[in-house]
Amino acid sequence: MTATATVERTAPPVAAPVKIRRPRPGGASGKRRTIDWLMLLFAIAAGVVIVAPFYLILINSFKSPAEYAASGPLVPPTHLYFEGIQKFWERVNFPEKVWNSVFISGAVAVLAVLLSVLNAFAIGIGRVRGRTWVVLLFLLANLLPQEALLYPLYYMFKAVGLYNNVWSVIIVFTVIQAAFGTYLLSSVYGTFPKEVLEAAAIDGASRWQTLWRVIFPISRPTLSVLLIFFFIWTWNEFLIPLTFLVSNANQTVPVAISVLQGDRLMDVTTTSASALLGVIPTLLFFLIFQRTLTRGITAGAVK
Structure with a gap:
């Protein structure tokens, strides 16, 4: 007697679909970008604040007193004026x-x-x-x-x-x-x-x-x-x-710069040149x- 065996084939189980969550536009990455931009703007503002005094010293060092009185401290000089640097150099023996x-x-x-x-x-x-x-x-x-x-x-x-x-x-x-x-x-x-x-x-x-x-x-x-x-x-x-250091021969650079400032009068261009x-x-x-x-x-x- 022969026995016939039937093999039942079953279909493999189908996996459930996986839901992929996409990051929201306003999520953690968006907040991080906002913080980065704020830090960059803060660094730029701090750099401007630091560089501004040097910019004023530079442009006013090469400006004549008459041009300074006419245009103010924020306008670049129209022509280079070196007498302020020369005056300070010779006055204090720089x-x-x-x-x-x-x-x-x-x-x-x-x-x-x-x-x-x-x-x-x-x-x-x-x-x-x-x-x-x-x-x-x-x-x-x-x-x-x-x-x-x-x-x-x-x-x-x-x-x-x-x-x-x-x-x-x-x-x-x-x-x-x-x-x-x-x-x-x-x-x-x-x-x-x-x-x-x-x-x-x-x-x-x-x-x-x-x-x-x-x-x-x-x-x-x-x-x-x-x-x-x-x-x-x-x-x-x-x-x-x-x-x-009271004698002129022993003074340092910061002390020499201070001698240009009088009680009621100060030459701004020469002081800028000294700075x-x-x-x-x-x-x-x-x-x-x-x-x-x-x-x-x-x-x-x-x-």
Whole structure:
């Protein structure tokens, strides 16, 4: 007897249609684009606000007093007028003032970075007792207004014979800038890898060799950023150089610019020319060390 088997074929199950949700025009992507456009407009507005004073200085530096009185400060000059720049250059002996500012700012930048490294090494790696209070003391030193330092520093420099001497300003700003540098570097050196220090100690390196052969090369990008900032900050200082550098031969560029402003009369075009000449050295310094500054900030942001 033969049995016949019937095979029933069943159709495969049909999958239910999947509904595809399309993003709404006013969804998250639309909000993100709106925020991006708002941020772009804010950046453009901030850029205009920053560039506007430089634009006014530039156009008024090459404008004669008569044209300034006739057209106002916002209209570009019809012809270039160089007597304002020449007048300021000869009146204050501008090359001498530039050299004073470069010498003071450069000396302060180098000495402040060196002192900051030594202090931060003792606090952050040497682990001195009460390091938290020491760092707090350096932080409080940065909060002191310069007006509070003028009276005691005046009598101190008078007593030691450094009044009306560029080294008085160098000493003051070295201490002020080194206080900030110590506060910053001590927190950086406090997180320095112990394995690197232990490896250097095993190799027989002394503390001095560890500092200059291990720690200094690794922290060089951060130190370069501090060096640039210390130079620019010291260059722009006005109150202390005005107080302690009374002779014309020792004055800096910001102090030289202030001598053009009288009690009731001010030559706007000559003042604009002096401001332009005062900005050019710092602008050149920033452009020269822009790559160093960018590398230092990037290296400090990446662990």
